[in-house]
Amino acid sequence: MPASIxxxxxxxxxxxxxxxxxxxxVADLLRATTTITFAVANGATAITPVLTPxxxxxxxxxxxxxxxxxxxxxVKVDGFDLGNSPREYTEAVVSDRRIVLTTTNGTRTLQACRxxxxxxxxxxxxxxxxxxxxxxxxxxxxxxxxxREGGFCTEDTVFAGACVAALGETQLTxxxxxxxxxYQIHRDDxxxxxxxxxxxxxxxxxxxxxxxxxxxxxxxxxxVPCQIGGRITA
Amino acid sequence: MPASIxxxxxxxxxxxxxxxxxxxxVADLLRATTTITFAVANGATAITPVLTPxxxxxxxxxxxxxxxxxxxxxVKVDGFDLGNSPREYTEAVVSDRRIVLTTTNGTRTLQACRxxxxxxxxxxxxxxxxxxxxxxxxxxxxxxxxxREGGFCTEDTVFAGACVAALGETQLTxxxxxxxxxYQIHRDDxxxxxxxxxxxxxxxxxxxxxxxxxxxxxxxxxxVPCQIGGRITA
Numbered sequence: 001m002p003a004s005i006x007x008x009x010x011x012x013x014x015x016x017x018x019x020x021x022x023x024x025x026v027a028d029l030l031r032a033t034t035t036i037t038f039a040v041a042n043g044a045t046a047i048t049p050v051l052t053p054x055x056x057x058x059x060x061x062x063x064x065x066x067x068x069x070x071x072x073x074x075v076k077v078d079g080f081d082l083g084n085s086p087r088e089y090t091e092a093v094v095s096d097r098r099i100v101l102t103t104t105n106g107t108r109t110l111q112a113c114r115x116x117x118x119x120x121x122x123x124x125x126x127x128x129x130x131x132x133x134x135x136x137x138x139x140x141x142x143x144x145x146x147x148r149e150g151g152f153c154t155e156d157t158v159f160a161g162a163c164v165a166a167l168g169e170t171q172l173t174x175x176x177x178x179x180x181x182x183y184q185i186h187r188d189d190x191x192x193x194x195x196x197x198x199x200x201x202x203x204x205x206x207x208x209x210x211x212x213x214x215x216x217x218x219x220x221x222x223x224v225p226c227q228i229g230g231r232i233t234a
Numbered sequence: 235m236p237a238s239i240x241x242x243x244x245x246x247x248x249x250x251x252x253x254x255x256x257x258x259x260v261a262d263l264l265r266a267t268t269t270i271t272f273a274v275a276n277g278a279t280a281i282t283p284v285l286t287p288x289x290x291x292x293x294x295x296x297x298x299x300x301x302x303x304x305x306x307x308x309v310k311v312d313g314f315d316l317g318n319s320p321r322e323y324t325e326a327v328v329s330d331r332r333i334v335l336t337t338t339n340g341t342r343t344l345q346a347c348r349x350x351x352x353x354x355x356x357x358x359x360x361x362x363x364x365x366x367x368x369x370x371x372x373x374x375x376x377x378x379x380x381x382r383e384g385g386f387c388t389e390d391t392v393f394a395g396a397c398v399a400a401l402g403e404t405q406l407t408x409x410x411x412x413x414x415x416x417y418q419i420h421r422d423d424x425x426x427x428x429x430x431x432x433x434x435x436x437x438x439x440x441x442x443x444x445x446x447x448x449x450x451x452x453x454x455x456x457x458v459p460c461q462i463g464g465r466i467t468a
Contacts, residue, residue: 009243009386016246016384150250152243152409174432175386178416185415198408 002134002141004171007160007179010147011109019116023137025130025163026113026227027122027156028146030199032106034123034215035069035086040234041126041221043095047232049107053077056100063098070102074206077102085211086125105146110227113144121225121232122159124190128219131166143179154197155215158183158190191216236368236375238405241394241413244381245343253350257371259364259397260347260461261356261390262380264433266340268357268449269303269320274468275360275455277329281466283341287311290334297332304336308440311336319445320359339380344461347378355459355466356393358424362453365400377413388431389449392417392424425450 002023008014027033036047050056053072057079060066069082069089076083082093084103101107113119117139122130134141143163145156161183164176172180186193194200194212203211225232236257242248261267270281284290287306291313294300303316303323310317316327318337335341347353351373356364368375377397379390395417398410406414420427428434428446437445459466 007386010247012250013244013246013384148408150247151407152241152412154408154412157412173385174382174388178386178388178391178412181416181419182412185419 001167001170002137003139005141005164005167005176006173007143007145007157007175009145009152009157009175010150011112011144012150014112014144017142019113019142021117022140022142023118023120023134024113024116024142024144025120025122025134026106026109026144026146027159028103028106028109029123029155029159029215030194030203031084031086031211031215032101032103032146033121034125035084035089036101036121036225036232037123037125037221037223038086039089039094039099040225040232041223042089042091044089044097044099045233047099047101047225048230049110049232050100050102051107051111053102056102060100066098066100067094068100070107072104074203074208085208087211087214105148109144109146114230119227121227122163124159124216124218125220126223127162129222129224131163133224134163134167148199153199154182155194155199158186158193162187190218235401235404236371237373239375239398239401239410240407241377241379241391241409243379243386243391243409244384245346245378246384248346248378251376253347253376255351256374256376257352257354257368258347258350258376258378259354259356259368260340260343260378260380261393262337262340262343263357263389263393263449264428264437265318265320265445265449266335266337266380267355268359269318269323270335270355270459270466271357271359271455271457272320273323273328273333274459274466275457276323276325278323278331278333279467281333281335281459282464283344283466284334284336285341285345287336290336294334300332300334301328302334306338308437308442319442321445321448339382343378343380348464353461355461356397358393358450358452359454360457361396363456363458365397367458368397368401382433387433388416389428389433392420392427396421424452
């Protein structure tokens with residue numbers, strides 16, 4: 001059981017958290033961490049998050065057997081193999097492939113967490129698997145929500161709160177208490193929450209509403225992707 | 235009625251909000267904005283928030299009839315006339331006096347909001363008066379929570395949520411929705427919320443538990459302090 005739990009609502013608040021020696025769970029439910037979770041579950045051998053499309057093209061050119069995925073404004077970048085819809089990352093497409101990924105919020109958060117002792121990737125798809133892993137953690141635990149362009153977002157916080165609620169009694173900051181409350185309010189209708197939150201409305205407006213149903217699936221897979229040295233593997 | 239409502243959970247997130255032309259309500263319930271509200275209600279002619287004790291001494295030396303107030307670590311600074319306990323700012327002490335105030339979080343937030351068109355000061359003490367004023371606002375409204383040393387705090391967010399709930403239907407960001415939910419959870423026991431939140435526990439631990447009861451009073455006064463040109467008046 002973690003000694004304490006805190007939640008950073010956006011990556012811009014991470015500089016106020018000393019992550020050294022801590023376990024961090026990165027959340028970007030819509031959609032980067034859902035996509036990473038599903039891709040790893042489907043046999044992607046490694047996912048490297050990078051900050052810019054230019055970095056993605058450069059890195060992919062240097063390593064064989066690599067797909068480039070990600071989005072800007074929610075939409076697949078010109079020249080990329082894949083967008084940021086988790087539904088695209090099927091076993092047929094990603095098994096035994098490496099992936100370079102760049103997204104607006106999630107990959108930024110993953111980069112900002114590198115000082116942590118352990119960086120895990122969470123989503124509703126692997127909620128139970130993440131909680132089981134976190135129950136073994138003995139130090140301090142921080143959830144790093146990706147938010148949206150500097151702002152708070154509901155969906156990442158609700159995911160953090162779901163883990164807090166499942167982990168049981170430990171020391172919680174005000175942010176962790178708030179996340180737990182928000183989960184308890186939304187727990188019976190996670191899909192409704194994804195449809196009502198700002199970013200969910202945006203995705204539906206650009207024709208990606210099916211992604212919301214996909215991202216609302218709880219415990220579909222049993223992997224906990226882990227970022228080590230800038231690469232995410234099972 | 236405001237066209238939209240957003241909430242910045244800490245002053246460090248304010249750079250992501252373009253405050254130009256907007257109305258901002260600054261909240262630091264424990265205790266700066268409660269103290270300012272009570273001092274203005276009791277006849278203080280102007281309150282100038284400054285960032286450091288050195289600035290406070292310098293400014294007070296330049297203007298007659300001035301009291302210096304504030305805290306570091308929750309405790310009155312050596313040489314100051316007053317701490318940051320609202321209970322100290324009685325009519326007998328502050329009526330017709332100017333005040334220079336420096337606190338750990340609240341005065342930082344007040345300084346960070348200067349680009350806004352209108353900066354109001356809120357607390358539970360003047361909740362109804364603030365809501366009545368905000369109901370007249372037609373542009374965008376932002377609550378600037380002071381948080382605690384870079385982190386989220388429950389009490390400022392619950393205050394913001396109380397205003398959101400009272401204002402009724404308008405466009406809310408995810409942060410404003412979350413604040414409203416947190417208020418609805420805590421509305422029936424605001425004092426319990428102040429006693430359980432991180433900063434409330436800290437104040438109780440250093441012997442300032444009576445401040446929590448004071449700060450939990452709803453609608454005790456009818457003023458809305460307003461910051462113009464760096465000075466706060468009725």
